[in-house]
Amino acid sequence: MERRNPSAASQPAGKVAPVGHEPAPATKPSGAPPSASPTPRAPRPKRGVPEGLWQKCDGCQQTIYRKEAEEILNVCPKCGFHWYVSAATRIEQLCDTGTFEEWDAGLRPTDPLGFRDKKPYAERLVAEQKRTGLSDAALTGTGMIRARRVACGVTDSSFIMGSMGSVVGERLTRLIERATPQKLPLIIISASGGGARMHEGILSLMQMAKVSAALARYSQAGGLFISVLTNPTMGGVAASFASLGDLCFAEPRALIGFAGPRTIKATIRVELPKGFQTSEFLLEHGFIDRIVARKDLKSEIARAIDYCSR
Numbered sequence: 001m002e003r004r005n006p007s008a009a010s011q012p013a014g015k016v017a018p019v020g021h022e023p024a025p026a027t028k029p030s031g032a033p034p035s036a037s038p039t040p041r042a043p044r045p046k047r048g049v050p051e052g053l054w055q056k057c058d059g060c061q062q063t064i065y066r067k068e069a070e071e072i073l074n075v076c077p078k079c080g081f082h083w084y085v086s087a088a089t090r091i092e093q094l095c096d097t098g099t100f101e102e103w104d105a106g107l108r109p110t111d112p113l114g115f116r117d118k119k120p121y122a123e124r125l126v127a128e129q130k131r132t133g134l135s136d137a138a139l140t141g142t143g144m145i146r147a148r149r150v151a152c153g154v155t156d157s158s159f160i161m162g163s164m165g166s167v168v169g170e171r172l173t174r175l176i177e178r179a180t181p182q183k184l185p186l187i188i189i190s191a192s193g194g195g196a197r198m199h200e201g202i203l204s205l206m207q208m209a210k211v212s213a214a215l216a217r218y219s220q221a222g223g224l225f226i227s228v229l230t231n232p233t234m235g236g237v238a239a240s241f242a243s244l245g246d247l248c249f250a251e252p253r254a255l256i257g258f259a260g261p262r263t264i265k266a267t268i269r270v271e272l273p274k275g276f277q278t279s280e281f282l283l284e285h286g287f288i289d290r291i292v293a294r295k296d297l298k299s300e301i302a303r304a305i306d307y308c309s310r
């Protein structure tokens with residue numbers, strides 16, 4: 001069976017699914033069965049296991065004690081599946097403690113088209129900001145990785161699928177443009193189930209070209225760009241900056257691709273190879289350079305920087 005956007009399962013319903021993806025399965029209600037009591041009463045506090053103590057692993061389908069996974073950087077202790085981590089946690093895992101300094105935090109998304117799907121985009125933004133604590137789907141800045149100064153950016157798949165709107169594109173572009181004269185190694189960790197953010201129309205689409213052009217100038221100036229693909233990296237993010245690394249690392253068993261498997265199948269009418277959008281398949285076919293487990297990521301990046309700067 002194909003894995004479909006496993007991270008989506010842990011996200012609340014009501015999100016826009018990327019093209020070709022099945023909607024995330026509805027989360028099962030936890031706790032007691034529905035009450036048949038005819039008289040309406042004030043809701044009783046839930047009994048049993050507190051929410052969030054256990055989590056079903058998308059890799060092995062087993063119920064895992066969350067704390068145990070958290071201790072090993074949110075990796076399943078049973079099967080090694082790499083779970084979702086937020087942008088802030090990524091930075092914590094990647095950068096030396098206390099060294100990260102955020103750039104362009106003041107950029108805020110707007111709703112230039114007055115777009116609405118199930119709800120107005122402006123309302124969706126506020127809700128997402130409140131829920132995730134992020135102002136948009138990318139966090140950028142500078143920090144140290146094993147005492148090497150880097151420019152680093154992270155996208156977060158929990159903020160409107162980690163899709164690239166104007167703010168994500170602009171933050172990444174500015175990140176790259178600052179890294180260029182400062183000759184900083186550039187690390188971008190992608191976790192984007194959505195590609196360009198449809199809510200901003202063409203303004204989202206143009207970010208792909210804008211970020212890619214900034215990367216081209218960075219490359220001409222001799223910069224080293226390490227792109228880290230995590231679960232999931234899809235759509236316009238995969239089709240632009242995420243694929244342009246001098247080195248492309250991927251986490252194990254990550255979903256990486258452009259359109260979802262059902263869309264491709266419906267378009268080209270060919271049976272697709274099993275697991276063709278996984279890190280392992282893509283490594284075999286030369287699309288990525290190395291699969292790096294989360295626990296090794298920091299060291300591997302530091303090593304690559306040293307190797308390439310000789």
Ligand SMILES: [Zn+2]
Nearest residue numbers: 057060076079
């Ligand atoms: Zn597992």
